[in-house]
Amino acid sequence: MENYVGIVGIIIHNRETAAPQVNEVLTRHGNLIAGRMGMPYHGKKMHVITLIVDGKDSDICRMTGELEAIKDVIIKTSTAKCNL
Numbered sequence: 001m002e003n004y005v006g007i008v009g010i011i012i013h014n015r016e017t018a019a020p021q022v023n024e025v026l027t028r029h030g031n032l033i034a035g036r037m038g039m040p041y042h043g044k045k046m047h048v049i050t051l052i053v054d055g056k057d058s059d060i061c062r063m064t065g066e067l068e069a070i071k072d073v074i075i076k077t078s079t080a081k082c083n084l
Contacts, residue, residue, distance in 0.1 A: 004057045005034075006079030008064060010049040014072035015040075019047065021070045029063040031055070054082070 012018045026033065035052035053060050060079060068075045 002057075003054060003082045004060060004079040005052070005054050005082045006060065006077060008051040008053055008060075008067075009076040010051070010067060011074040012047040012049070012072065013045070013074075015047050018070050018072045022049070022067060022073060025063060025066045025070070026051075029059070029066075032059055032063060053079070 010022060012022060026036070032053045032055040033051055034054045036049065038047065038049040040047050053063075057079065060077070064075050064077050067073055
């Protein structure tokens with residue numbers, strides 16, 4: 001299987017309830033995460049996490065699907081085949 005490299009953007013609207021669930025998913029799929037940056041966006045009352053991911057497309061899709069299932073969480077993903 002080919003590996004994919006990509007970026008996953010996560011927007012959390014209700015930190016108190018959604019953040020623990022998001023962190024649980026990210027911990028389970030930690031082997032896919034090459035980098036992570038998170039910051040509060042107080043002016044919009046949300047928190048933003050950006051991930052750099054590297055792994056099989058099916059594994060990345062599984063992780064993002066679990067994240068999308070969490071209430072008050074929005075996910076945007078962009079990946080490309082990594083032929084190196």
